[in-house]
Amino acid sequence: MTYKITEYFGLTKETIERSATAEEIVEIKAREQEQLDLEMAKQTKAEAKSALLERLGITEDEAKLLLS
Amino acid sequence: MATTTNYGWTTPNDTDLVKDGAAAIRTLGSSVDTTTKALNPSTTLGDIEYRSATANTNTRLGIGTTGQVLTVAGGVPTWATSDDANAIQNAIVDAKGDLISATAADTPARLAVGANGTVLTADSAEATGLKWAALPSSASGLTLIDEVSFTASSTINVNDVFSSTYTNYRILLSGSSSTGSNANWTMRLRASGSDTSTNYQTIRIYGENGAAGSDTNVFGTDEIALFQVGNSSYKSGFGTYDITNPNVATQTGITGLGSGATSNTASTQLAIIHAQQTDSTQFTGFTILSTQTATGTVSVYGYKKE
Numbered sequence: 417m418t419y420k421i422t423e424y425f426g427l428t429k430e431t432i433e434r435s436a437t438a439e440e441i442v443e444i445k446a447r448e449q450e451q452l453d454l455e456m457a458k459q460t461k462a463e464a465k466s467a468l469l470e471r472l473g474i475t476e477d478e479a480k481l482l483l484s
Numbered sequence: 485m486a487t488t489t490n491y492g493w494t495t496p497n498d499t500d501l502v503k504d505g506a507a508a509i510r511t512l513g514s515s516v517d518t519t520t521k522a523l524n525p526s527t528t529l530g531d532i533e534y535r536s537a538t539a540n541t542n543t544r545l546g547i548g549t550t551g552q553v554l555t556v557a558g559g560v561p562t563w564a565t566s567d568d569a570n571a572i573q574n575a576i577v578d579a580k581g582d583l584i585s586a587t588a589a590d591t592p593a594r595l596a597v598g599a600n601g602t603v604l605t606a607d608s609a610e611a612t613g614l615k616w617a618a619l620p621s622s623a624s625g626l627t628l629i630d631e632v633s634f635t636a637s638s639t640i641n642v643n644d645v646f647s648s649t650y651t652n653y654r655i656l657l658s659g660s661s662s663t664g665s666n667a668n669w670t671m672r673l674r675a676s677g678s679d680t681s682t683n684y685q686t687i688r689i690y691g692e693n694g695a696a697g698s699d700t701n702v703f704g705t706d707e708i709a710l711f712q713v714g715n716s717s718y719k720s721g722f723g724t725y726d727i728t729n730p731n732v733a734t735q736t737g738i739t740g741l742g743s744g745a746t747s748n749t750a751s752t753q754l755a756i757i758h759a760q761q762t763d764s765t766q767f768t769g770f771t772i773l774s775t776q777t778a779t780g781t782v783s784v785y786g787y788k789k790e
Binding site: 419420421422423424425426427429431433436440444447448450451452454455 | 629630632633634635636637638639640641642643644645665666667668670702703704768769773775777
């Protein structure tokens with residue numbers, strides 16, 4: 417996959433598009449991975465929550481009611 | 485001796501002897517002649533007379549020259565040259581709406597009407613000292629500095645939009661990310677054409693998937709989390725952010741609201757963020773980063789200082 421960088425220069429009002437450098441690609445991929453890790457952490461948390469609710473035998477709304 | 489009522493000419497008494505009649509008539513005639521000449525001193529064609537300071541004595545005013553007009557000077561009539569050359573002539577205006585102005589003392593000049601909606605403005609650089617100009621914007625408020633469009637980009641570097649002209653700025657961000665997975669849009673500040681990727685502190689309060697949450701530095705201290713865009717076909721992001729002191733040698737504040745709309749409600753997010761960049765760098769721009777390629781527009785406004 418190619419990664420595109422848009423650069424705008426306010427002094428000349430010029431916009432250019434270029435391919436990301438190798439260094440920039442590394443950073444972009446790292447950020448993509450960071451996003452995926454965050455998504456995974458959310459999913460893991462949601463699954464743990466569902467498992468706990470199931471073990472307790474209550475629904476999410478009932479859990480909210482208990483904590484309110 | 486008797487005298488006439490108006491001019492005091494001498495006339496014989498009723499009882500005077502007849503032998504004195506010729507002398508009396510001669511005396512009366514001389515008086516009439518003298519008075520008549522005093523009242524009619526004209527000598528030349530076109531001469532006119534006006535009353536002098538002496539009773540029964542007019543002063544001759546010789547005919548003037550061609551084009552002269554009768555006027556008054558020093559309390560008496562006199563002929564003077566017409567001032568038409570310095571009068572404002574009809575020909576000075578050419579069209580509907582023309583105004584008569586001046587380019588210097590005693591120098592009238594035409595000022596053509598301006599375009600619809602323009603207002604007359606003083607400008608010493610103009611020949612007439614006036615010009616028609618667009619209505620001035622309000623003394624305070626936002627001024628659009630730049631608007632940048634981007635297509636399928638992972639990174640959008642916006643350079644040279646912060647300067648000493650403004651202290652505070654507003655950034656409006658709208659766009660969409662490519663499909664595939666959720667995309668997070670983040671921001672970094674830039675100076676001299678390079679991102680600063682340290683010393684950010686971001687607090688985020690968000691609503692997502694029907695629940696609310698908050699976090700700090702969710703993507704670390706190398707960038708500012710803005711908002712998340714979902715991974716389905718309809719996925720647009722919108723953000724409004726105020727940037728405080730980016731070009732001042734002090735900490736920079738970023739406060740704003742972003743939302744990532746999507747048909748997948750599980751991924752819809754509303755995020756209120758406040759962030760600080762704690763360096764004293766005088767930033768001149770910023771970078772928008774998206775974890776999926778992004779297409780959209782970013783607009784930069786300056787808050788007027790007045």
